[in-house]
Amino acid sequence: MAGSRSIDRLRRLELLAAQLKQDEFCTVNGLASEMGVSGRTITRDLLLMREQGVPIDADRGRGGGVRLDRNWGVGRLNLAYPEAIDLLISIEVAQKMESPLFLANLASVRRQLVASFSPEKRKRVNRLKSRILIGTTASTYVQAGIALPPKRLVQTLHQAFIDQELLSIRYRREDGAMSERQIEPHYFLLKYPVWYIIAIDRLRDAPRTFRCDRISSAARTGASFRLLPKSDFAQSLKDDDLRV
Structure with missing residues (x-):
């Protein structure tokens, strides 16, 4: 202790x-x-x-x-493991989006981060990266209606995704109606700048897509789930030009 x-x-x-x-x-x-x-x-x-x-x-x-003192340097960067994972995944997302600016040194940064992980942690990170999908940019109509989710909610979604943990959420549908759901967050999909969860909805026992900014609350349940292949979510993903 x-x-x-x-x-x-x-x-x-x-x-x-x-x-x-x-x-x-x-x-x-x-x-x-x-x-x-x-x-x-x-x-x-x-x-x-x-x-x-x-x-x-x-x-x-x-x-x-x-x-x-402004002339004093903090020293070399020392990231905790969860911070390193977040940074590495962010780099992967940036590269998948194929932006032509500010990407020149990302490959080098990624190599240094990966080199700092144990072989087992590298496998875990690769599994996480494979669960993050990049689709086409959201329409201007969708972008006009997005709202930034609260930090605590984002952290709950983030951790449940990493730990493959069942989530209890309160979700606002497009028509404004609210519903209680239990979902398995299998994949994250970015249709810039909107994030979606590709999940199994336990209420309907079927794949469903949930916009993160429409989730008003989320609670971890402690129950884990088995990751399903992307092919099981083909219907949810078929309209997207995905770079995976």
Whole structure:
């Protein structure tokens, strides 16, 4: 347990350094809220960072903030495993979309990330990549009606997708009616900029497609499901020019 706490603190110190370097003005309370710890914990962390030679400036008085010297570098990037997976999958999505700009070094970044994984983790990442599909760009009509889902909802969908876990969702149909569903999130489909879940709907025991921005709530159930091949969802995908 003590070792786990030490790892947590080391990770928090890295994130603190990055946050302070990124933002011109941070408060102890704001940092505490961002890290999910108490203000006293952040104060102790900042003291430790100063003792280690990190140049932290502080404004005195009510509402005072803390920041890093702008000429100081945070150091080399050190990603946690889930962050590395997210970055790698984002790179794959960008490459599948075949944008001509800002892609020159993505292959090199991808190779370095993959090289940092164990063989088993590489297999897991490859399985995840194969479950993300890129379709044609959404119509202007669809784009006009999209709304950004809340961060917590996105995180729930994301984790259930990775863990192949059954989801209970509340879904708004195109006609505005709400319904309760239990779905197996087998594949994600991006029809830029709209994300869809290609799923098995337990209510109908059949494949269905759900727009992520129409999901008003989602809860993980703890029940896992067996991944089905894309061919089982051919009807849901037949109208898409997919790059998979």
